[in-house]
Amino acid sequence: xxxxxxxxxxxxxxxxxxxxxxxxxxxxxxxxxxxxxxxxxxxxxxxxxxxxxxxxxxxxxxxxxxxxxxxxxxxxxxxxxxxxxxxxxxxxxxxxxxxxxxxxxxxxxxxxxxxxxxxxxxxxxxxxxxxxxxxxxxxxxxxxxxxxxxxxxxxxxxxxxxxxxxxxxxxxxxxxxxxxxxxxxxxxxxxxxxxxxxxxxxxxxxxxxxxxxxxxxxxxxxxxxxxxxxxxxxxxxxxxxxxxxxxxxxxxxxxxxxxxxxxxxxxxxxxxxxxxxxxxxxxxxxxxxxxxxxxxxxxxxxxxxxxxxxxxxxxxxxxxxxxxxx
Amino acid sequence: xxxxxxxxxxxxxxxxxxxxxxxxxxxxxxxxxxxxxxxxxxxxxxxxxxxxxxxxxxxxxxxxxxxxxxxxxxxxxxxxxxxxxxxxxxxxxxxxxxxxxxxxxxxxxxxxxxxxxxxxxxxxxxxxxxxxxxxxxxxxxxxxxxxxxxxxxxxxxxxxxxxxxxxxxxxxxxxxxxxxxxxxxxxxxxxxxxxxxxxxxxxxxxxxxxxxxxxxxxxxxxxxxxxxxxxxxxxxxxxxxxxxxxxxxxxxxxxxxxxxxxxxxxxxxxxxxxxxxxxxxxxxxxxxxxxxxxxxxxxxxxxxxxxxxxxxxxxxxxxxxxxxxx
Numbered sequence: 001x002x003x004x005x006x007x008x009x010x011x012x013x014x015x016x017x018x019x020x021x022x023x024x025x026x027x028x029x030x031x032x033x034x035x036x037x038x039x040x041x042x043x044x045x046x047x048x049x050x051x052x053x054x055x056x057x058x059x060x061x062x063x064x065x066x067x068x069x070x071x072x073x074x075x076x077x078x079x080x081x082x083x084x085x086x087x088x089x090x091x092x093x094x095x096x097x098x099x100x101x102x103x104x105x106x107x108x109x110x111x112x113x114x115x116x117x118x119x120x121x122x123x124x125x126x127x128x129x130x131x132x133x134x135x136x137x138x139x140x141x142x143x144x145x146x147x148x149x150x151x152x153x154x155x156x157x158x159x160x161x162x163x164x165x166x167x168x169x170x171x172x173x174x175x176x177x178x179x180x181x182x183x184x185x186x187x188x189x190x191x192x193x194x195x196x197x198x199x200x201x202x203x204x205x206x207x208x209x210x211x212x213x214x215x216x217x218x219x220x221x222x223x224x225x226x227x228x229x230x231x232x233x234x235x236x237x238x239x240x241x242x243x244x245x246x247x248x249x250x251x252x253x254x255x256x257x258x259x260x261x262x263x264x265x266x267x268x269x270x271x272x273x274x275x276x277x278x279x280x281x282x283x284x285x286x287x288x289x290x291x292x293x294x295x296x297x298x299x300x301x302x303x304x305x306x307x308x309x310x311x312x313x314x315x316x317x318x319x320x321x322x323x324x325x326x
Numbered sequence: 327x328x329x330x331x332x333x334x335x336x337x338x339x340x341x342x343x344x345x346x347x348x349x350x351x352x353x354x355x356x357x358x359x360x361x362x363x364x365x366x367x368x369x370x371x372x373x374x375x376x377x378x379x380x381x382x383x384x385x386x387x388x389x390x391x392x393x394x395x396x397x398x399x400x401x402x403x404x405x406x407x408x409x410x411x412x413x414x415x416x417x418x419x420x421x422x423x424x425x426x427x428x429x430x431x432x433x434x435x436x437x438x439x440x441x442x443x444x445x446x447x448x449x450x451x452x453x454x455x456x457x458x459x460x461x462x463x464x465x466x467x468x469x470x471x472x473x474x475x476x477x478x479x480x481x482x483x484x485x486x487x488x489x490x491x492x493x494x495x496x497x498x499x500x501x502x503x504x505x506x507x508x509x510x511x512x513x514x515x516x517x518x519x520x521x522x523x524x525x526x527x528x529x530x531x532x533x534x535x536x537x538x539x540x541x542x543x544x545x546x547x548x549x550x551x552x553x554x555x556x557x558x559x560x561x562x563x564x565x566x567x568x569x570x571x572x573x574x575x576x577x578x579x580x581x582x583x584x585x586x587x588x589x590x591x592x593x594x595x596x597x598x599x600x601x602x603x604x605x606x607x608x609x610x611x612x613x614x615x616x617x618x619x620x621x622x623x624x625x626x627x628x629x630x631x632x633x634x635x636x637x638x639x640x641x642x643x644x645x646x647x648x649x650x651x652x
Contacts, residue, residue, distance in 0.1 A: 126452040141438055148353045
């Protein structure tokens, strides 16, 4: 991460410049929420990836600043609307926009933010603008589809591991790939290079989400992880672990899993579910699946013709992301 | 309108082709609502304007079909989200999307529809694509701002006639101008021509909305108009008429207007408000304001270098729109 501090700072200045202009824009009900959510912080992973990608090809990172801003605006738009869908009261320990203002303002200010995610690309020349837009619309649609699939899974009876991988790919992974590819487009790279860096980001994103599922169930250091252990289990969330467990379980174990879904005692619920997960070896299987995607990502990165040191830095950064907590 | 039947049919075939592809798209929760709202009917005014504009310059209207589809998708996206904001149970006498499905699905399927409004422009060459996008994002943001201003007016104490004109310009008029200009861009016209046709559409849109306010208060033939006479008065809607009445009223008349806002007997409320409107001559003032915008529109149209017969047809069409009911 330290390698990328200058890139992060570059983006943060650009974002600061953008948000300071929001303060005087009218009607305030539309632009204050945008300013608010953009200032809630976060790792700025997606815009950073856009800048890392252009830097990988030894081009001036400034050329990708508006691509970076675009993905950050889109990401925050999706958080804003997802918080309505999830009826989430808090985001980064602050009230969500629909809580602080109201749902109508959250819908409409989100809509504007999405349009602006397109608008900030207008400084690119016509060819790059078109390439960026084609990628961006495809990705934006997939992110919405991923969110809908995630909502569907809550009530669906039959969800397979394959369905789950599709959902996390669309909901999370494609935007990481898109961020990197937008940086590569801003660097005027060829289509094959763009495809490789996109696939690198996508597979890292899938691996990241699988490891996130594992962390939720198996992290031992509560403070390090910062969330309640077993939150997904308590919420009956259809994670890779649970879906794989159902896939491998015998009839008795299936019945136990079904009974545990109704268990009111959360400590007991988490404990017995983890026992079953261990018996069925799903932690290792999930880890192996994550490893496969990590390896696919690395293979794609290796194919890219770019500065070797910078490729190693990016590999290192990806491993840090993946190994952050276990 | 009869002049434009072939253009309308051309668009309806294109739309039919688009919506038939939605039927098999997954997840169905995202694409069924899109198909549903696009098939609720309507005059298809905006896409028709895009086709009329390209035809005005003797270019093949087929070249503007995706521009036409784009504005129709955006318009329906905005209806879908506005129906949530307004908690409207019905749209064209059918259940609104958030009523037929639910609010979450309405938010997310609207989001996808907006992205697709951008995506359907991708068949244009890079130069036209950029021009179309720059216009489209600007307009989309204004439409959202107009909707927010309209919501703000419901509870605002001080709204001026100038504020009102800004609101209807953004909420309604700019998308008509945009539709025409997108047709003109698809016809590869110069910027001055594009600007004139945009302004023509914008001013017709403002005039249309002002006449709509008058109709709501003064239409005598209920069936012809199809809505309850005085609906705006009953709802205390801050129309041009009411705002102008407040502007011109003496202290006693102001007090009467304020009292009427609280009047529970709707027949009495409409009757006395109309008496005051007549005393203050606001119907005529509103008509004059509409005439000014109509004249501005015609001046812009006259400046355009295009087929005279087709210009006359468009003028005729605009007058039919404006004089539809009074």
